[in-house]
Structure formats: C-alpha cells, structure tokens
Amino acid sequence: GQNIDQPTEMTATEGAIVQINCTYQTSGFNGLFWYQQHAGEAPTFLSYNVLDGLEEKGRFSSFLSRSKGYSYLLLKELQMKDSASYLCAVKDSNYQLIWGAGTKLIIKP
Amino acid sequence: ETGVTQTPRHLVMGMTNKKSLKCEQHLGHNAMYWYKQSAKKPLELMFVYSLEERVENNSVPSRFSPECPNSSHLFLHLHTLQPEDSALYLCASSPWTSGSPSTDTQYFGPGTRLTVL
Numbered sequence: 001g002q003n004i005d006q007p008t009e010m011t012a013t014e015g016a017i018v019q020i021n022c023t024y025q026t027s028g029f030n031g032l033f034w035y036q037q038h039a040g041e042a043p044t045f046l047s048y049n050v051l052d053g054l055e056e057k058g059r060f061s062s063f064l065s066r067s068k069g070y071s072y073l074l075l076k077e078l079q080m081k082d083s084a085s086y087l088c089a090v091k092d093s094n095y096q097l098i099w100g101a102g103t104k105l106i107i108k109p
Numbered sequence: 110e111t112g113v114t115q116t117p118r119h120l121v122m123g124m125t126n127k128k129s130l131k132c133e134q135h136l137g138h139n140a141m142y143w144y145k146q147s148a149k150k151p152l153e154l155m156f157v158y159s160l161e162e163r164v165e166n167n168s169v170p171s172r173f174s175p176e177c178p179n180s181s182h183l184f185l186h187l188h189t190l191q192p193e194d195s196a197l198y199l200c201a202s203s204p205w206t207s208g209s210p211s212t213d214t215q216y217f218g219p220g221t222r223l224t225v226l
C-alpha cells in the first residue's frame with residue numbers, strides 16, 4: 001500500500017531551527033508537497049519538490065531525496081506564528097495526492 | 110472574495126437531517142476536490158471534479174452526494190449521516206493538467222466543521 005510517515009508532534013523554541021521529516025512509499029512519484037495548516041484554518045501551500053535537492057524560500061526550505069523516499073521541511077528563526085500542523089503529500093503515478101497525517105509543531109517562548 | 114470560500118463554517122446536524130455544504134473558488138481553476146479531515150488522520154480524498162465532470166470517487170458512502178454545476182462551484186449534499194462522519198470537510202481547487210508532471214498545486218478553503226449528533 002501507499003504510505004506517508006511523519007512525526008505526530010514536535011516542540012521547538014522561538015528563534016531556533018526545526019526539521020520536520022517525511023518518508024514515503026508510493027506507487028510512482030510525481031512530486032512532493034508541504035502545506036501549513038493553522039488550527040481551524042485552510043491548509044496553505046508551502047513548497048513543491050520534484051527533483052532531488054534543497055529548495056529555499058525565505059525562512060523555509062524543503063529537501064528531497066527520491067532514492068531514499070525522504071523529504072524534510074526546515075524552518076529557521078522560528079516565530080510563534082509558525083505553530084501549526086505541517087502536512088506532507090506525494091503525488092503518485094496516477095497524479096493523485098497521498099497525504100501524511102501531519103506534524104503538529106509547538107513553538108515555546 | 111478571493112481564493113476558495115466555504116459555507117457554512119460550522120454545522121451541527123442530526124442523523125435524519127439533510128444539509129448541503131457549499132464551496133466557491135475565485136481562482137479560475139477547472140478542478141475541484143472534496144476532502145474529509147479527521148483528527149490525527151491523513152486527508153481523505155472524497156471526490157474530484159474536472160471541467161464539471163466527476164473523475165474520482167474514492168468509495169464514499171452514498172449518504173454523501175456531490176454536485177458541480179460549473180467550474181467555480183461545488184456542493185456536498187448530506188443525508189442520514191452517522192456520528193463517525195463528524196469531521197472537517199475541506200474543499201480545494203487547482204488547475205487540471207492530467208498526464209503532465211506539473212505542480213497542480215491545490216488551494217484549500219477554510220473548511221466546514223461538521224458535527225453529527
């Protein structure tokens with residue numbers, strides 16, 4: 001079956017760096033997405049990786065290794081507003097998105 | 110209005126009620142999606158419409174009935190629901206480029222929090 005694994009919950013300190021990992025086993029691969037979802041709000045698009053390597057976008061970076069079935073989202077200079085759930089999703093060979101259960105990130109002062 | 114909107118934001122209904130969820134997108138997309146989000150579970154894709162035609166129906170019970178009258182509007186009609194159907198129902202839209210390894214980023218509405226008593 002298809003599966004996306006990510007930690008259920010992580011805690012980090014304001015101003016620090018945190019890395020949220022995502023591993024996947026899917027039938028085919030057509031890209032990996034990261035979304036941010038604040039409680040009670042819509043998931044919002046953060047990043048898309050289809051080739052190996054690091055994509056940087058301000059304080060957020062996303063890395064992909066297709067051979068390892070692995071990605072991470074790196075958040076730098078953490079702010080209280082970064083407290084949210086982070087969803088990893090992979091587009092499979094049928095171009096259907098397979099979703100992880102999300103990682104709840106708690107930022108402490 | 111911009112982006113994807115959903116109404117109502119909160120809905121409480123009994124098991125014998127009939128209600129409808131509404132979604133509207135203002136992004137010029139031609140694909141729309143219904144998802145179910147339960148606590149600590151992955152998003153579950155329910156229905157996909159492309160150019161107003163249903164292209165995906167992931168074995169969803171018949172008590173959920175989608176309707177897509179045009180590319181900007183999507184409805185989810187609910188009847189005789191069960192308590193386990195209580196969840197956040199999210200609508201999303203995207204461009205539709207089937208067969209192409211494109212981004213096809215999906216943009217989500219804020220969801221309807223549904224409680225079935």
